[in-house]
Amino acid sequence: MSTGPLVLGIESSCDETGVGVVRGREVLANVIASSVDEQARYGGVVPEIAARAHLEAMRPTLERALEVAGVGITDLDAVAVTAGPGLAGALMVGVGAAKALAVTARKPLYGVNHLVGHVTADQLHGAGEEARPVELPTVALLVSGGHTSLLLVRGLVDDVELLGETLDDAAGEAFDKTARLLGLAYPGGPSIDRAAVDGDPAAIRFPRGLTAAKDRERHRFDFSFSGLKTAVARHVERAEGDLAIGDVAASFREAVVDVLVTKALDACRETGVPRLLLGGGVVANRRLRDVAAERAAAAGVQLRIPPFDLCTDNGAMIAGLGARLVDAGVAPSGAGFGVDSTLPVGQVLIA
Amino acid sequence: MLLAIDTSGATSAAVVADDGAVVAALLDEDVRAHAEHIGPMLEAVLDRAGRPTIEAVAYGVGPGPFTGLRVGMAAARAAALVLGAVELPVLSHDAVALAAVRRGVRPAFVVVADAKRRERFATVYRRLDAAGVPVRDGEPTVGPEESIPALPQVLGAVDAGLLGAVAALRRAADIAPEPQEARYLRSPDVTIATARKSVLG
Numbered sequence A: 001m002s003t004g005p006l007v008l009g010i011e012s013s014c015d016e017t018g019v020g021v022v023r024g025r026e027v028l029a030n031v032i033a034s035s036v037d038e039q040a041r042y043g044g045v046v047p048e049i050a051a052r053a054h055l056e057a058m059r060p061t062l063e064r065a066l067e068v069a070g071v072g073i074t075d076l077d078a079v080a081v082t083a084g085p086g087l088a089g090a091l092m093v094g095v096g097a098a099k100a101l102a103v104t105a106r107k108p109l110y111g112v113n114h115l116v117g118h119v120t121a122d123q124l125h126g127a128g129e130e131a132r133p134v135e136l137p138t139v140a141l142l143v144s145g146g147h148t149s150l151l152l153v154r155g156l157v158d159d160v161e162l163l164g165e166t167l168d169d170a171a172g173e174a175f176d177k178t179a180r181l182l183g184l185a186y187p188g189g190p191s192i193d194r195a196a197v198d199g200d201p202a203a204i205r206f207p208r209g210l211t212a213a214k215d216r217e218r219h220r221f222d223f224s225f226s227g228l229k230t231a232v233a234r235h236v237e238r239a240e241g242d243l244a245i246g247d248v249a250a251s252f253r254e255a256v257v258d259v260l261v262t263k264a265l266d267a268c269r270e271t272g273v274p275r276l277l278l279g280g281g282v283v284a285n286r287r288l289r290d291v292a293a294e295r296a297a298a299a300g301v302q303l304r305i306p307p308f309d310l311c312t313d314n315g316a317m318i319a320g321l322g323a324r325l326v327d328a329g330v331a332p333s334g335a336g337f338g339v340d341s342t343l344p345v346g347q348v349l350i351a
Numbered sequence B: 001m002l003l004a005i006d007t008s009g010a011t012s013a014a015v016v017a018d019d020g021a022v023v024a025a026l027l028d029e030d031v032r033a034h035a036e037h038i039g040p041m042l043e044a045v046l047d048r049a050g051r052p053t054i055e056a057v058a059y060g061v062g063p064g065p066f067t068g069l070r071v072g073m074a075a076a077r078a079a080a081l082v083l084g085a086v087e088l089p090v091l092s093h094d095a096v097a098l099a100a101v102r103r104g105v106r107p108a109f110v111v112v113a114d115a116k117r118r119e120r121f122a123t124v125y126r127r128l129d130a131a132g133v134p135v136r137d138g139e140p141t142v143g144p145e146e147s148i149p150a151l152p153q154v155l156g157a158v159d160a161g162l163l164g165a166v167a168a169l170r171r172a173a174d175i176a177p178e179p180q181e182a183r184y185l186r187s188p189d190v191t192i193a194t195a196r197k198s199v200l201g
Ligand SMILES: [Zn+2]
Pocket: A114, A118, A144, A146, A147, A280, A312, A313
């Protein structure tokens, strides 16, 4: 029987409506409703469609999570909700629901940082499973359709530093846009993976953004995928009817994975932290996991990848971060906080 | 007792008795900060009313600007879940119509509200129901000023006290509530998200 605060967490920053319940670090429920099928028609996340889907899914998802966890709202010690970063209209649905929950049930409310939630996922464990040791400090690479960030985490609730992030597209977005260029389905990650199965990853040398010597000074840990996308577009244009889709998909994926892993391990070296944590939906990509595992081992870096349902956007990681804040004795957010679509990663809790 | 919430324009919350009498009500005309206001406002009306047993949660389903509208709807549904209360969706314009009738305006009239993009939301009312609440004639519409029927126009913020009164009076008269869907009246703008490129702020 694990101990620790019983916290419900709500996540609605992008296209997943997530509600999780944790007791300390143990996940009692992690329920997710996704609007990805509705987004598929447009080849990307349409903010208004995501927000509408959140409103419809919120109450059923809350009910289901409480049912799965086998707890009542009155049992909770606190409620946590993603306050940012993310899509403002989507975030507001979660915050509106969370505030009403907290006020009517008279529970403390924590408005928390989505990216730090992803980092928290690594410390959670399933019901009845052994607790995972907390491994800090760590470098964290968070990659999804909404973000591509490299963090240095020394303390979950009080010391998270942004090392770098994407200057244009998120990595997941680059997969989606490239898939569209190649006539492949949304979301781009899985469809590019399927197309790449028989492709040669070395067939085309696509550019690795911000890896040139001149970028080392200012953008050593930042990412840029717009040049890569343009290069693929130009390649497709030139190839006309003679396009080897498998080679393009494999070579594109290799370029993305190479940049992500190279920069993450460079961050480990620079900071002297021999630990790398992966998070975000793009972790589903097998090639990313394989290359990261191989190169981390060669560099003497310990690689940590939480289970997939804790890597994608979810409510359990938000609940988990809320539980850490309760444990640390941090005062809850005031009732009057708003959402912050660009909430900096250094701000774990919104005031 | 009923808890009532509307964020279809302003942010408003109220506690209303079963006979429609307003016990506590607050309204903030700020049309931007719904997510901020909803927490303190709910807390204040519930405290002022002495934290009564709430059997129903009434909420405005619009029409109104979407982003704000959803905050109140999400809050109301979550509150109903916590309180074990029934949900009573109300067309937001019904509250404005009831306010007009109580001021002595008689149907027919049209409730009009800003829909941005130089358009208006409009709902026509032609009679009162058994509860004494104005009944809309057809569905609410969105369009330019010229598209609004030539009837006396009624304007005003949606007061949750009156929205709660609409729900309470209709409930007492056994009139079915509105469907619970948001009245968007517009299809979503298909613009792919790019908002999360930078989190440096
Ligand atoms: Zn995420």
